Amino acid sequence: MSHATKAAEFNKDEAKVNWHDKALWYVREKRDKSAHNVQGWEYLRQLGSNIKANVLSNLDEYLVQFEANAKNNGVHVHWASNAEEHNNIINDILSKHNAKKVVKSKSMLTEECHLNPFLESKGIEVVDTDLGERIVQLAQEPPSHIVLPAIHKTKEDVDELFQEHLGTKPSQGNPEYLVGEARKHLRDKFLNADVAITGVNFAVADTGGVVVCTNEGNADMGVHLAKAHIACMGIEKIIPQEKHLGVFLRLLARSATGQPITTYSSHFNKPEDGKEMHIVIVDNGRTEQLSREDFRASLHCIRCGACMNTCPIYRRSGGHSYDYTIPGPIGSILSPGKDLKKHSSLPFASTLCGSCSNVCPVKINIHEQLYKWRQVIVKEQKQPVVKKSILKTAGVVLSKPGLYRAAGKTARFMLKNAPRFMIYNKLNAWGKARDLPEVKGQNFDDWYKKRQKNG
């Protein structure tokens, strides 16, 4: 189903669209205030971008360096070319520990690899511990936002879900009560978990350590109680040196939620005595994206979600309309690289307004990449006949002044004289909510010629 179809579906409930738009716009405004408060913010973004560009240009060396340092710290390092290998590696580690209960903190990578259903099929209980992720897990839905996974849910939705799954009392969606109940429910899961899985925000080549950022403290509650910690990372999470965290941690939370930093920025270098730490380094299509010169910079992404919060389309269509693990503008330039056919409508789900590129903390030229994907898609994917013939014809007509004059006349004649039912019918998407422009007596060409003649 195309983005447009899903977006139209979402727009049937206008009150909800308004709410969704306002909630995310509020986050965008917090981001502006917080970012603009930082001396040298634009330079900081440039630094973030340049460091990431260096990372991609030297990634193999950094990965090897990272691995060596991590191993020296007693960390087990694994490599997975794709989702299947990633899932199997994790399953092997769990089997070794005879683990049946797993707590997981937020990791878009494990979403991408569909780890949860895989482990569940092996009889392992996987509990997402970020509150938003737990909410969508209970609702059996994917996250609709990478930082605010349950932003599409109202507090009343959550109330009902918790009544059903956690046995809570009806509270008319009282957030404090619901969070309190979730805390109790998940504390039990933390205390009984065998293994904790986390994502990785940054992997530092020169120390071999990883950094995980949360507001809730769920990553730490999981890791410090379980016997083993498995951290899953895409290859592009590498940064060269620890001091570069000083750049990225300044950028990340401000861009994401407007906080000056997340509540917890945890630096995992060595396992606690008697415990194990594993890192799984995953490719899953990333090196392919690295090969595409025009789209390579999409791998700079630090997953802050700012492009979603600012995107006027995302705010009004909801994350599920993108039907990809990473929704929004950044998802629309990542997803075609994974499956061009399936995601071919996403680069068109944009007005190319450029706000995404302006908020991006690592200066990814998102809207320019959307434009470029469109060119690729038209070349490589079968296009709707009508759209194709209109645009191809336009290409010819508009390059020949004579044809253009004739076509202009016809179009103007039609607009002026065609009966209303012909213009505002079901096939005319323009006319559903908008009137067509009123046609004046003459076009500018005619006016100008007349004026020249009359001197």
Place this chain on the structure above:
Amino acid sequence: MIGIKNDKKMGREAILKSVKQNKPELLQLPDINEASFEEDINLLETFKNNLKVVGGFVKEIDKKSIDTEIKVLHSNKTNIVSTTKKSALGTITIDKNTEPHTLENIDLAILEAELGVSENGAVWVTASNSIVRVLPFITNDLVIILKKENICLHMLKAYDQIAERHRDFGVFVSGPSKTADIEQCLVVGAHGAMSLAVLLI
């Protein structure tokens, strides 16, 4: 198991080979010009303001009155762990062999932090500050003692200060645990500590 090991090796070599083939020409790692971030601000006041913004409590106190201040903040706690000599309020003693699950019912943890960051109200807590890593997360309430002179301007300075350390585990903590995952309503006390008080000496 032999088969799996081979696969793993294939994964590693395949990824590194693919990166090598597909990466662009080397781009320079930029120098960081810290002068661009210089600001003439009051580090202490900014730190205090930012910590309040992120939901923390902060107070400058006399170092002789640490325990008195903590007692005012937390009057009727029973299970208290103090990992610093600066407070004698601890009722439970822990060492690095303490099983973390046994800290489930800790009411209050009192720790020392080595560094504070003015721009975001964060404090740097290491594994040796906590003795058991889970302590500052699993405790219901958290009090952190920080020397005023150990507050730096921003994160780049912070990483300079902690560059020489034993790297096992460390965490920047900025305020109490929180979530806004239900309709963007900010609720303090998600999974970690329900409150954070930073006492500046």
Place this chain on the structure above:
Amino acid sequence: MQKKKIKVGLFIPCYINQLYPQVGIATLELLEKLDVDVDYPQGQTCCGQPLGNSGYEEDSKGICKLFVKNFKEYDFIVGPSGSCIYHIKHHFDILKQTPEVKRVRNNSYELCEFIVKILGKTDLGASFPHKVGLHKSCHGLRGLKLGSCSEVQEEHYSTEEDLLNQVRGLELMSINRKDECCGFGGTFAVFEEAISSKMGKDRVQDHLNSDVEVLTGADHSCLMHLEGIINRNKQPIKVMHIAEILNCSL
């Protein structure tokens, strides 16, 4: 000796030519008032943007070449549409970069920017005693940098505001979301009809909430979309291109 006048090639985008001749007329009259030598080259059609934005850049090469052929002789190419100018400046990279192509790309200006930056004028002697709301088109704002963007840490500036602030009697109203996209987006308006209309509706409401009487902007494609919504819903706002306002005198 008389100083040689700047020679300007007037670019009237296809949809303005056909549907909004009054915008073309205002642009021409305004430039003539400003004492530049304006010529309207015959045989001009379009900049190719509708094709490029739809992914048919390849098929637009003929259009782009025609544009360069029509405008290569002028000191400056000026048009009343930020997004078309943006397209010329940024997407004519598909042509072989001959000196002519480079010249046309470098010397193309959106009308307001041309007046403020090249001619150095902001007070054009206009008079327009109304409450006006400014819609900043994305391609003009974020593409051509006609003004500061709300996302970016920078000093506030706005080419269009500089001009409107000098118009006698004009009251520039402050809107809530200062530079949010209107949702036009070319073929997006049709292929993503639901979102496009909703975005437009929300923009119009913002202006209504701010007591705007006349909604203006430097890009008539956004205005066409917003006007379509206003007319459909019979809302009390008039839509005018900024050239029409700047060309008004009592």
